[in-house]
Every structure is written in C-alpha cells, then in structure tokens.
Amino acid sequence: MLDLILFAIPALFVLAGALIVIFAKNPVHNSMGLVLTLASLAVVYITLNATFVAMVQMLVYAGAVMTLFLFVIMMIGVDKAEQTREEIKGQTFLVLGTLILLGSLLAYVFINSGFKWDLWFPAVDYSIEGTPDLIASTLFTGWVFPFEVISILLIVAATAAIALAYDTKSRKDDD
Amino acid sequence: MIEVTSDWYLTLAALLFSIGFIGMMVRKNALIMFMCIELMLNAVNLTFITASRHFGTIDAQVAVFFVLVVAAAEVVVGLAIIVSIFKKQETASVDILRSSKG
Amino acid sequence: MEYILLAVVFIPLMVSIFLNSISSLLNERLTTFITINAALLSFSVSLLMFGALLLEKFKPISIEMYTWFPDPEIKFEFLLDGLSGTMMLLVTGLGLVIQIFSTSYMSGDPRYVKYFVYFNFFVFSMLLLVMSANFLVMFFGWELVGLSSYLLISFWSEKKKAAKAGSKAFVLNRIGDFGFLIALMMILNTFDTFSFKKIFETTLLNQPENLDLIVIFLMIGAFGKSAQFPLFSWLPDAMEGPTPASALIHAATMVTAGVFMLVRISPLLQFSEISSILIISFGLLTALISAFAAINQDDIKKVLAYSTISQLGFMFIAIGAGAYVAAIFHLVTHAFFKALLFLGAGAVIHEMHHEQNIHKMGGLKKKMPMTAAMMGIGTLAISGIPPLAGFWSKDEILASIFAKGGIYYGFWALSLLAAFMTAFYMGRHWLLIFHKEPTNNIEEVHEAPKMMTRPLLLLGIFSIFIGFINTPFFHGLEKVLHYTLSDVEITHLPEGIVLVILALISIGAGFTGLGMAYLIYIVDIFSYFKFEIPFLKEVRSLSSEVLYLNKVGHYLFVAIPKSLTRKVAVVVDGLVIDGFVNGVSSLFYKSSKTISVTQSGLVRNYVVYFGLFLLLLVSLFVATPLIVL
Numbered sequence: 001m002l003d004l005i006l007f008a009i010p011a012l013f014v015l016a017g018a019l020i021v022i023f024a025k026n027p028v029h030n031s032m033g034l035v036l037t038l039a040s041l042a043v044v045y046i047t048l049n050a051t052f053v054a055m056v057q058m059l060v061y062a063g064a065v066m067t068l069f070l071f072v073i074m075m076i077g078v079d080k081a082e083q084t085r086e087e088i089k090g091q092t093f094l095v096l097g098t099l100i101l102l103g104s105l106l107a108y109v110f111i112n113s114g115f116k117w118d119l120w121f122p123a124v125d126y127s128i129e130g131t132p133d134l135i136a137s138t139l140f141t142g143w144v145f146p147f148e149v150i151s152i153l154l155i156v157a158a159t160a161a162i163a164l165a166y167d168t169k170s171r172k173d174d175d
Numbered sequence: 176m177i178e179v180t181s182d183w184y185l186t187l188a189a190l191l192f193s194i195g196f197i198g199m200m201v202r203k204n205a206l207i208m209f210m211c212i213e214l215m216l217n218a219v220n221l222t223f224i225t226a227s228r229h230f231g232t233i234d235a236q237v238a239v240f241f242v243l244v245v246a247a248a249e250v251v252v253g254l255a256i257i258v259s260i261f262k263k264q265e266t267a268s269v270d271i272l273r274s275s276k277g
Numbered sequence: 278m279e280y281i282l283l284a285v286v287f288i289p290l291m292v293s294i295f296l297n298s299i300s301s302l303l304n305e306r307l308t309t310f311i312t313i314n315a316a317l318l319s320f321s322v323s324l325l326m327f328g329a330l331l332l333e334k335f336k337p338i339s340i341e342m343y344t345w346f347p348d349p350e351i352k353f354e355f356l357l358d359g360l361s362g363t364m365m366l367l368v369t370g371l372g373l374v375i376q377i378f379s380t381s382y383m384s385g386d387p388r389y390v391k392y393f394v395y396f397n398f399f400v401f402s403m404l405l406l407v408m409s410a411n412f413l414v415m416f417f418g419w420e421l422v423g424l425s426s427y428l429l430i431s432f433w434s435e436k437k438k439a440a441k442a443g444s445k446a447f448v449l450n451r452i453g454d455f456g457f458l459i460a461l462m463m464i465l466n467t468f469d470t471f472s473f474k475k476i477f478e479t480t481l482l483n484q485p486e487n488l489d490l491i492v493i494f495l496m497i498g499a500f501g502k503s504a505q506f507p508l509f510s511w512l513p514d515a516m517e518g519p520t521p522a523s524a525l526i527h528a529a530t531m532v533t534a535g536v537f538m539l540v541r542i543s544p545l546l547q548f549s550e551i552s553s554i555l556i557i558s559f560g561l562l563t564a565l566i567s568a569f570a571a572i573n574q575d576d577i578k579k580v581l582a583y584s585t586i587s588q589l590g591f592m593f594i595a596i597g598a599g600a601y602v603a604a605i606f607h608l609v610t611h612a613f614f615k616a617l618l619f620l621g622a623g624a625v626i627h628e629m630h631h632e633q634n635i636h637k638m639g640g641l642k643k644k645m646p647m648t649a650a651m652m653g654i655g656t657l658a659i660s661g662i663p664p665l666a667g668f669w670s671k672d673e674i675l676a677s678i679f680a681k682g683g684i685y686y687g688f689w690a691l692s693l694l695a696a697f698m699t700a701f702y703m704g705r706h707w708l709l710i711f712h713k714e715p716t717n718n719i720e721e722v723h724e725a726p727k728m729m730t731r732p733l734l735l736l737g738i739f740s741i742f743i744g745f746i747n748t749p750f751f752h753g754l755e756k757v758l759h760y761t762l763s764d765v766e767i768t769h770l771p772e773g774i775v776l777v778i779l780a781l782i783s784i785g786a787g788f789t790g791l792g793m794a795y796l797i798y799i800v801d802i803f804s805y806f807k808f809e810i811p812f813l814k815e816v817r818s819l820s821s822e823v824l825y826l827n828k829v830g831h832y833l834f835v836a837i838p839k840s841l842t843r844k845v846a847v848v849v850d851g852l853v854i855d856g857f858v859n860g861v862s863s864l865f866y867k868s869s870k871t872i873s874v875t876q877s878g879l880v881r882n883y884v885v886y887f888g889l890f891l892l893l894l895v896s897l898f899v900a901t902p903l904i905v906l
Contacts, residue, residue, distance in 0.1 A: 003178070003179045004177055004179060007179045007183060007184075011183075011187050014187065014191060015187075015190060015191070015194070018191055018194040018195065018198075018214055019194065021194075021195075021198060021207070021210050021211065021214060022194060022195075022197060022198030022201065022202065022207075022211065027204065027206055027207065030206075030207050030210055031210065034210050034213060034214070037191075037214065037217065038217065041217055041220070041221060044184075044187075044221065045221075045224055048184070048224050048225065048227075048228050049228060050224045050227060050228075050236050050239070052236070053220075053224065053236050053239050053240070053243075056240070056243060057220075057243065060243055060244075060247055061213075061217075061243070061246075061247075064247065065213070065246070065247055065250050068250060068251065068254055069206065069209075069210065069250070069254070072206060072254045072257065072258060073206055075258065075262075076206075076257075076258065076261050076262065091200075091881060091882065091885065094200075094882075094885045094889070095197075095200045095201065095885060097889070098200065098885060098888050098889050098892065099197065101889070101892050101893075101896070102193060102892060105892060105895060105896055105899065106189075106193075108899065109899060119181060119182070119229070121229070121230065123180070123181060123228075123229050123230075124229070124230060124231035126231055127228065127231070128227075128228075128231055128232075128233060130227070130233070130236050134233050135233060135236055135237060135240070138233050138234060138237050139237050139240065142234070143234075143237050143241075146241060150241060150244045150245065150248075153244070153245065153248055154244065154247075154248055156248075157248035157249075157251045157252050158251065160251075160252050160255065161251045161252055161254075161255035162255075164252070164255040164256055164258075164259050165255045165258050165259055196884075196888055199881075199884045199888075200881060200884055200885050200888065203881070208880070269879070269880045269881065270879060270881070272878070272879075272880065273877070273878045273879065274878060275876075275878040276876065276877055276878030276879075
C-alpha cells in the first residue's frame, strides 16, 4: 500500500508537470511545469533506491539548467505570445496520424498484457543502494574513459556557447 | 496486494516520453521545444534507473550520470544558438528557419 | 585436247585483267589492237573445239579442273557438248562482231579501255556459265554475268538514270538468283552432288519428291535473268548503257542464259508437269504484255528492249511446250537479228548525235541506205517472213505448240497474236525511222563509219541464212543437240499438210502486221476513212506505260518500304527509344523533385518524420518480437 502511494503521487506530479509544459501559453509557466516534473522525478528516483542520482538531478537539472532556461526566456521569449494556428501545410494531418499510431500501439500493448508485461529478464531479488561510494567505485574504474571524455565535452560546450553568443560589434574597446 | 513492479515505472517513462514528443511536434516556440527535449531525456533517465533496480547493477546509474552531463552541455550550446538566432527576430518561432529547404 | 577448253574460257578473263592492269599506258589504238586480236583468237579456238566436237559426233568432251570438296562432291569442271558448243560459238562470234562495232561507236569516250575490260569480263562470265559441267560453276557464271551487266549498264555513271538502272537490274536479278540459290541447296541436299551428269542419271531412274520444287526455284532464277513477268522491268531501263553492250548482253547472250539453263535441265524438267505449265503461262503472259507495250514506245532502243522480252517469252513458251530444240533454235536466230537491230539502232543514234526519240526521225533511208537496208532485213526476220531466219524458228515454235493439242490450241492462238503484234510494232519502228517524211532537219546526217556498217552487213547476211540450220528438211540443230537431249522427251512437229497450213497462217500473220503498220502510220488510213478508234488515247498510254505495271511495282516495292522505314525511323527510333532513354532520366528527375518536397527545412516536419519512423519500428518489434532476438 505504501509502495503504491509512494509511487502514484510523484508519478501524477510528473505527468501533470509534463502536461503543463506542453499546454501552457506563457513561457514562464512552461518552465515552472518543467521544474515540477524534474523535482517529482527526483522523488521517483529515491523510491528506486538511486539516492545519489536523485540529488545530482536536483542540483544540475532543476538548479542549473532551469536557471539557464529562465534567463533565456527573459531575454527573448517572455512577452511574445505564440500563434496557435498551424502554419505548415500537412503538419496537422501528420501529427494526428502519429498520435493515432501511438495511441493504437499503447492500446494494443495494454490490451494484450495489461500491466503484466513479459519482461524477458526476471527481476533480481536483492536490492542495491545507489550510494556515492558505490557509484564512484564503478565510475572511476570501469568507466574512467567516458568520464574523461565528457569533461572535455563540457569544456567544448562552454567554449562554444561563448563563441556563439559573443557579440564583437557591441563590445567596446576598453577591456 | 498490488506490487509496484518495474512495469509501472516503464509505463511512466513511456508516457513521459510520448508527452515530450507530442509537445515537440505541436509547439512552435524554440525554447518550449527545447524543454520538451528535456522531458524526453528525463524519461530515458527514468528507464535507466528502473533497469538498475531490475537487474541489480550500478552501471545503469553511472549511465544516468553521463546522460545528465551531456544534457546539460546540450542545453548550454542549444540556448546559445537560440539566443544568437532569435535576438533580432520578432517571434521565437522555428517556422521562420527555412534556409535548409529543398 | 581438253585443255583447249580451258583456253576458250580463260582467254577473255586474262585479256580483261591485262587491260585493267596496264590501262594507264594504253591509248585507243593499242586497246583496239589487243582486244580485237584476243576476240579473234577466242573465236578461232572455239571454232576449233566445235569442229572437234563435230568429228566426235557431238559426244561430250569434259575436263575437270579442281576438286574442291570430296564428299559431297564439289568440283570445278567444264563440259563441251552440242548445247554448250552452240552457245560458245554464239558468244565468241557475236562478241567479236560487236567488239568491232564498239571500237567505232565508243571511240572518243574517255573510259574507252574500261569499256573493253568490262566487255571481256562479261564474255568470260558467259562462257563460264555455258561451259559448266555442274550447277556450282554455272552459278558462278550466273552471278558474274549479273555483275558484268551492272557494270556495263551503269557505264556512264555520271548520268543518274544510268546508275539507277544498273542498281535496278542487279536487284531484280538478285531476286531471281535467290530462287536459284535455294534450288542449289535443295539439289545438294537431295542428290548429294552438283554434277549434271550424275543428277540426270539419278533422276531418270527415280524422281525425288521435291523435284517440282527444285525446278520451280530454278525457274524463278531463269525469270530473273531472262526478264520474264514479273521480273522484267529492269531490261527497258538497262537501255541507259552503251548500245553495243545492250546488243550483246540484253539481246543475244545474258538474257538467254535463263533459256539455256532451262534447256540444260530438260531431263529434270520433263518430269515436272507443273513447272512446264507455269513456264508456258508466264512466257505467254510476258510475250503478250511486252508486245503490247512495244506498240507505243517513243525511244528507239526501248522498242527493241520490249521486243527482246517478248521474244524471250516465245522461247519460254517453247520450253514449256517441250520443244527444246525449237527454243534453242529461236535463241540462235534471235541473237543474230536482235544484235543486228541493236547495232543498227546504235548507228542511227550515233549519227543523229544521240537523239533517241523515233518521232523526231524520219526519211533516214535516203541518208543512211546501208543501215536502213540492214535494219529492214532485221525487221523482216523478226516478223517471220520466209526465207529469213526468224520464220523458221518462230514457225517451229508455233507448230510444236499446236502439236500438243488440247489446251495448247489456245496457247497457239495467243502466241499467234503475239507474233502478229511483233510484226506490227517492228514495222512501225522501221517505218517511222526510215520511211516516213522527215520532221526534223536531217541535212548533216550521213552514213555511219565503215567499222559500224561492216558488222551490220555481216549480221544481216547471217540473219538471212542462219535459218537453214534447222528446217523441216534438214534437222541440223537437232542433230547437234541430239546427244544432249538423248534422254529427254521432245515435242515433235506435226507432219505433212498440217505443217504447211500452220506455216501459211504464221506467214499471213507476219505480213498482216507489217501491212497494218504501213497503213496506220504512213498512209494514216484512219483519218482517211474518218474512222475514230474509241479510247485511242487511253490505249496508247496503257501501252507506253506497260499497263502501269512499272508504276505498280514502284509503288509496292519502293514507295511503301520508303515510307514505312521513315515511319520506323521517326516513331520507333525517335519516339520510342529516345522517349525511353529520356523517360528514364526524367523519371529520376521527377521522382527526386517529388521526394524533395519532404525536405522542407522545417524542424517540426522532421520531428514528425522521426517520430513516425520510430513508432513504426516499435510496432514492428511489438508485432514480431522474435526478430530482434
């Protein structure tokens, strides 16, 4: 019972947040919905025994990424409302078609096996804790190469961002 | 007693992914499309964590790490691009970008 | 002794090659000297051989030159018997006479040497044809004769008409040769050899089933060579060539090759009823059509051309009726008086400065008495007036047809009609040229040079006396051909009073024809009696256009294929093939244009495509999960 409630409430919030993201008109409302989703997801991670990942998610995503988003929204997107009328020809049909396909796929899956899906590999009966030392011991031994690579990636991303947004014309000569 | 198995979490991830995808198709504002991408990435993260619990391995959570880092980097670069394109425009709509037509 | 046979055949060839190789060194006199002497030598040697044959009582002399293939047996061999001996004498003798005439007629022509090269080559080919002992050597000669004819017809190749006429002759000849070739293949298949002797011996004992077909195909070959219906339209056009060449080839020798060949295969022919009927029918049809066409021709040589076709028809009628001796007899006499008529026409043309329309002539007998007299003799001979040559041979043919009885009575009546028409148009021919009051100025016209008139004189004398070689009183030719036709059933003449009556009837036809020509064209009897012939103009044009047969043939075989090929070139090549090739490229272009609609440059479109494809993959996975495993 407790498991169920512990799963259901964060799940509902996740979905609610996602729906807000795609339906809201004001971009700020959208970002708020995204924050709701991310936070609820962190809770879900905790119920799955991935505590460290949940914390990192809160820090990086809900903290840094969303801040960036809000900055940019303030800079360019706030008071411009979006047209709801579809301009691209045939887009409506394509979207409807995809939706129908998606709906039928999901319906098919649910009708066939309900919630009892045939996951080919059975679950293990022990549970592991997502503690920092466990993660660290795998990250810095088996996965050290990707770790180094993504650090380079971060540097490249930062440099790229500066290069892209740098406006040399409006910069005055005094440094 | 209903047990919360991995199915449920996978369902949730699938729904989250679909919502993000639909949002991408429907919305025109570049920033909101980006947020939908974030939704999809998070759905993937959830799948990974579920797999970690299901198989009893910690490697999946390490993978989540990497996805997180890459998503962050991607947001940085993407937002920089959006800023540089849409600084001078009236709207932030992606429909005005047609130079790769044909 | 036999090797002299080879000399007869190959001397003309060597002369031809010799003249051709040193042609740049020669002038007119030297060429004349070489060729006339060679012709004299040829003729003397053939006389010698004929004499030898005579002493042997015409038992054949044969010589084998070279065995090409042992089994089935294919050799190069030559045969001299009565039939080939007669032809040999004819070819070399007439060749000599006509060469003498040509030295004067062609003098001044820039390609004088070339003419004699071709002439001697022709004589060689004709001798090859007549002296052959098997079908293969005969076919060589057959083809080479066609080639020489083409070379001589289109001798003055600057004239487009001459070149076209040469091609036409060659093509129509070729159609006949196609029949001959098929017959050759059937012969080799049936008899396993080409040799005449062996084939005739085998056929005498038991006839093969496809004998009818073989003979019919050989007959087609003869039709092509001897200008019978329907392959005759090349001969009038062949008059574009030099007149002495026409005299030799299209009067005396090449066109008679068909007749010769059919007599040669008479042992086969006698067993094939259907081919005899076909031969006589086509011969009769040809004789009547061409005689009718000759009545209203304007060109001096074309009258003679149609006359030749008509007389060849007579020879074919004789063969069809089984009178082989009569056919050869008529061949010999016709050779003389037709050559005479052609050479005379040549003299007239030469003196009238190449004017060939007979309506523009007239009264020439005062200016060219010798020519007029000789051509008069020729005209009388061809009309069948005794005691000239033509009477004996033509009468023998008519009598032989009559002797067969039954349906042949009808054939006899029609042949008599053709003979009447012959006399009529030949009379018209001579009268309009020589007797009628002149319409043009003929003051400068004088008699032809001696080198022309002397051959005319010689031929004229022969035309008078050659008939006596085979009269009902002295069967000279029959004795000559006896050995050749020993196993053949020949139609014999009727006896006694029937023969005399028949002779009188044909003489009457001849005189009537000549008389009518005189009355109509000189005295103009119709306007005298104010007698209007109905449809005169239509009948006249029907005659001059050869019953519009030439037009029909042209339409069928030239105009229709031309338009058809043009359609094919435009439609098939242009539209279909080019359309296909262009269509392939435009298909690519259009399809890529259509597909590039999906490249809209819009992000949201791409998202949708992405999602759709992903969904499809997932659906596939859900539907058949085993694939991935």
